[in-house]
Amino acid sequence: MARIKPLALLVQSKKKKGPTRISATTVIFCNLIVGLIVLSLVATYRNWSRRSRNALSTFEDTHSFADSKKYDLPGYAAINTSKGYLTVELFKDGSPETVDKFLDLCQKGHFKGMPFHHVIKNYVIQGGNFQGLGAAEDWTSKVRLHSQLATSPKHDAFMLGTLKTKDIKGFELFITTAPIPDLSDNLVVFGRVVKGQDVVQEIEEVDTDEHYRPKSPIRIINVTLKSEI
Template structure:
């Protein structure tokens, strides 16, 4: 009798485990289908880099990046500055190293609570804190010296890589050259073929209940 009860108990546990795994799989699938995060896909001749954008935390910066992307500005631009164990920078020059015309600069939304960690994407700028336009960089290591502090305006992080960070790592290690005042230019052109934006999708609402007749 005890063996029979034990067998029934084991079957019950196995059945419960199976149901739990199915529920977890369905929840994971639903999360993928109904993302609440704005995402960007950077397609390059080295591979694809996918990112989540911090739209709620740095709205001006993300809106600026999305506008350039949706206008096709980044299509066939390049990563023009790459430094191993630091970052890869692009989004401002075409394949002939000609600077592209840009819109007005945006305010610097650098935030000490959103640090320049490995895998984050941030706005490039000049020494003027509020000079960022189209150019961005992906950190391939933790770059704490770029964070906002009491004596540093910082560089505004506006997203993080979710897939393809190894592509940024690979880009950062290519052979480079100098051209006039510009350094760290890849010898072989690294093309940003496109940047596409995926806005959040919402789970369809269930139909409202109706009174039974």
């Protein structure tokens, strides 16, 4: 092979192209593109962060309002009867739906003039607008049978409850006058008498007929809701 002379190598090296130069305009344009991308990402992040904070704030405000509304509900009801006053503590946490319905009916004056239509000594007094023989009369046959069953504080005397069944129109009120072991089978307990137990006992002592209906009318005059006793 013929050797290339040094002079020929020098000529060939001069003919090779050097590295391509990037113009200043291209550099500036690329920097602008990168800057715009960065600014767009920052703006997107800030907008997302602001929306997240607003959503969280709205969620907290809603729950705070719901909680405050729950705990602002009256916790007591003063029931004025023809035999005197009795005060009931409402179980807002234990029976919230029943308590809400009771409070709504109180505000509408539903219980004003309502009679206690069944009085069963050592058992319950029953009030409401139910015209037939109430459930309390049907339970009397169970009293002696279940008298030996274990009870809990929920089954104690002076508890306030209403029927579990939704078939009966209106809202029946039951106040126990003795511990009732099978109470949970029939009633939703949503309160207890904390003042005026003597009034309950006085109602319990009234004369009744063979169907446990008071011979002299006993009524609820009105109900006043209270936040504290």
